[in-house]
Amino acid sequence: MGFINQTHYQYYTPGQKFVTNTATANSGQSGVFLLTLDPLPTGITKFLVFKNGIELDDSLYNYSGTGSGAGEIRFTSGNHPVNGDIIEVELTNPIIAGNYRYISLNHIIDNFMVSYVGQDKIIPRIKKTDVLFHAKRGIQEFSYDISKVEKIQEIEVPDSLVMVMPQDYVDYSQISRVDSLGIEHNLYPMRFTSIPSESIAQGGDYKYLFDDDDSLLTQTSATETRFKEANMDNVTSTFVDDSLDDIDAVNQRAAEYGQRYGINPELANRNGHFVIDELHGKIHFSADLVGKVITLKYVSDGMGTDAEMRVHKFAEEAIYKHIIYSVVSARTNFPEYVVQRYKRDRFAAMRNAKIRLSNLNPRELAQVMRNKSKRIKH
Numbered sequence: 299m300g301f302i303n304q305t306h307y308q309y310y311t312p313g314q315k316f317v318t319n320t321a322t323a324n325s326g327q328s329g330v331f332l333l334t335l336d337p338l339p340t341g342i343t344k345f346l347v348f349k350n351g352i353e354l355d356d357s358l359y360n361y362s363g364t365g366s367g368a369g370e371i372r373f374t375s376g377n378h379p380v381n382g383d384i385i386e387v388e389l390t391n392p393i394i395a396g397n398y399r400y401i402s403l404n405h406i407i408d409n410f411m412v413s414y415v416g417q418d419k420i421i422p423r424i425k426k427t428d429v430l431f432h433a434k435r436g437i438q439e440f441s442y443d444i445s446k447v448e449k450i451q452e453i454e455v456p457d458s459l460v461m462v463m464p465q466d467y468v469d470y471s472q473i474s475r476v477d478s479l480g481i482e483h484n485l486y487p488m489r490f491t492s493i494p495s496e497s498i499a500q501g502g503d504y505k506y507l508f509d510d511d512d513s514l515l516t517q518t519s520a521t522e523t524r525f526k527e528a529n530m531d532n533v534t535s536t537f538v539d540d541s542l543d544d545i546d547a548v549n550q551r552a553a554e555y556g557q558r559y560g561i562n563p564e565l566a567n568r569n570g571h572f573v574i575d576e577l578h579g580k581i582h583f584s585a586d587l588v589g590k591v592i593t594l595k596y597v598s599d600g601m602g603t604d605a606e607m608r609v610h611k612f613a614e615e616a617i618y619k620h621i622i623y624s625v626v627s628a629r630t631n632f633p634e635y636v637v638q639r640y641k642r643d644r645f646a647a648m649r650n651a652k653i654r655l656s657n658l659n660p661r662e663l664a665q666v667m668r669n670k671s672k673r674i675k676h
Contacts, residue, residue: 301398303336309395313345313388318379329378331385333369339389347371348386349379394605401614403607406433410621421625429621436620437607441600442468444651445610451594452476455587459526461594463579466602473581475569476591485592486564488571488584494519495577522582525573530586613651619644 307315316331339345342361347354358377362368371387379385401409407429415421415429441447448471451464474482499507499515507515570587574580583592600606609617623644626632 308335311386311388313386315387316385318381318383318385329373331371331387333371333387335369335389338363338369344390346388346390348388350384351386397608400608400610403430403433403437403604403609406609406614406617410618414618414622420622424625428625432621432624433617434601434607435624436617437609438599438601439620440609440613440617440651441597444616444648445613445655446471446597447600448595449598451596453592453594455583455590455592457588459583459585459588461581461583461592463581464594464596464598466598467579467596468598470574470581470594470596472593472595473572474593474595475587476593482593483569485570485572485583485587486567488525488573489564491521491525491573493522493573493575493578493580493582495575497521526582526585528585530570530584610651610655612654613648616644616647616651619647 304312307313312335314333314335333339339361340363342356344363347356347359357374359371359373361371373379407426410429410433411426413419415424449464449466453461455461472482473485475485476482496514497517497519499517501507509515570590571584573582575582581594598606600608619640623637623640626640627637
């Protein structure tokens, strides 16, 4: 059977459309419309209903996402559509498009059990839960090295200059400041400071202070406070004031000519800086970024939600090879040469997946190379 089970309307809207005809209007099921969306909406708040293009109040119909009547929209008495009425159901949280590129975790496990488990096959017998464990571990590893799918969060930096890490954050790939044209400018970590995990309170004689339970008293970190209040121009050795007009700026540059010689390139950055507090899961920004729009690009492990537990079809063979190697390497009844064979198979499949997912486009590469042949005029 084919993999596509949605109509074009369901995919592009997304939702479902019904046209009431004479038969349905006069039948015993009048006013009942069965949704065939996959997955079905879980509740009445997950979709909107329109009749002839006009949104209907949800008090005019009932819906159940589970049980024997799952997916049925039942209009209340006196509100049944009549012959010729067009009923449209539109999801409030549309299904993410492009899912055809991926194979779900359930399909991975089912396909593996059919292809590789059984008499006269690679693995004579195994519990499905064991396959599930190795498949999920494979998705995690692939998320780090092969099928990196970046997530992007955007915020406006508050007065506290702190951004909380996303719930499924594993590591960042890029943090940028967005200008008025929507162009991103890279921010770089400030390696010359840190966010102390504990700032110990001290008395006038510099002795540690304790509470009634003989535990150390803590206070606001002076390092963190000074970093947030610092004038970054003094840190980055930037002299020109952006508020000056062109003539004044030129004169100021002329007066300060040569003063940036030998500057550390790591600090020659006007876009701002950040410091990551790994212990508390926060990202701290420099004072010049308050009120600015920031984008955080990060990678997760693919385990956050059920919908994320999937593998790109370019890496489908690699996940099967990963599961095989993980299973045989954990068992004692497989000879070492067999384990090494499946290790090599896994490595080759993962390499092929990386090449496929690298998406190297010859036209884009040619355009980049043309940029290298520009003539430099003196």
